[in-house]
Amino acid sequence: MHAMQYEITLPADYDMEIIRRRVATKGHLLDDFPGLGLKAYLMRERADGSPVDQYAPFYLWNTPEGMNSFLWGPGFRGIVNDFGRPVVQHWTGLAYEEGPEATAAATTATRRKSPVPEDIPPGHAVSEALMEHGAESWRDGVVASALAIDPRHWELLSFTLWAEGAKIPAEAGERFQVLHLSAPERDLPAD
Incomplete structure (x- = not known):
């Protein structure tokens, strides 16, 4: 599994309805994309307390071929044509779990990035993160949750999809609205 995200930060006066329309008209195009576990079309707005207006899709790829096909296609x-070429962040997948609300529609996503301290062996940090992830993925309201790591920057990433009405703890991380979820291979094991 490979996790991937790019963030397109928009001007404060940008009409975010443009992003909503974009997702409403184009979101379905990846609903059957080969190699894609899931894509969460994410957005956050200053009007909701976010520090920025941002379009920030998040992907879980089951195969590198699928990810490559998307990036180079x-x-x-x-x-790139509409917003310029954003930096594509990517992480190596460590775990993916369906939560107790796996069949519910996801309306909110959270993302938490945590540095792996230099004085902690990476294997130990990953083992601890996997134990925490296992417990966190079973919280009430969780649709699905992924854990990944960027070994270039030694950063752990926790990404969680939440059902409508879920009581999301503050420590879950940054919040995003889920505008659409494409999940063609969500139930297939990753390479």
């Missing part, structure tokens, strides 16, 4: 080319 027309899917990502559309983003």
Whole structure:
């Protein structure tokens, strides 16, 4: 599994309805994309307390071929043509769990990035993170949750999808609205 996200930070006066319309008209295009576990079309707004207006899709790829096909093909080319070429953050997947609300629609996503301290062996940090992730993925309201790591920057990433009405703890991380979820291979094991 590979996790991937790019963030397009928009001007404070940007009409976020443009992003909503974009997702409403184009979101379905990845609903059957080969190699894609899931794509959460995420957005956050200053009007909701976010520090920025941002479009920030998040992907879990089951295969590197699927990810490459997207990045080097027309899917990502559309983003580049409309917004310029964003930095694509990526992480190596460590764990993915369906939560107690796995069949519910996800309306909110959280993302938490945590540095792996230099004085802690990476294997120990990953083992601890996996234990925490296992427990966190079973919280009430969780649709699905992933854990990944960026060994270049030694950063752990926790990403969780939440059902409507879920009581999301503050420590879950940054919040995003889920505008659409494409999940063609969500139930398939990753390479």
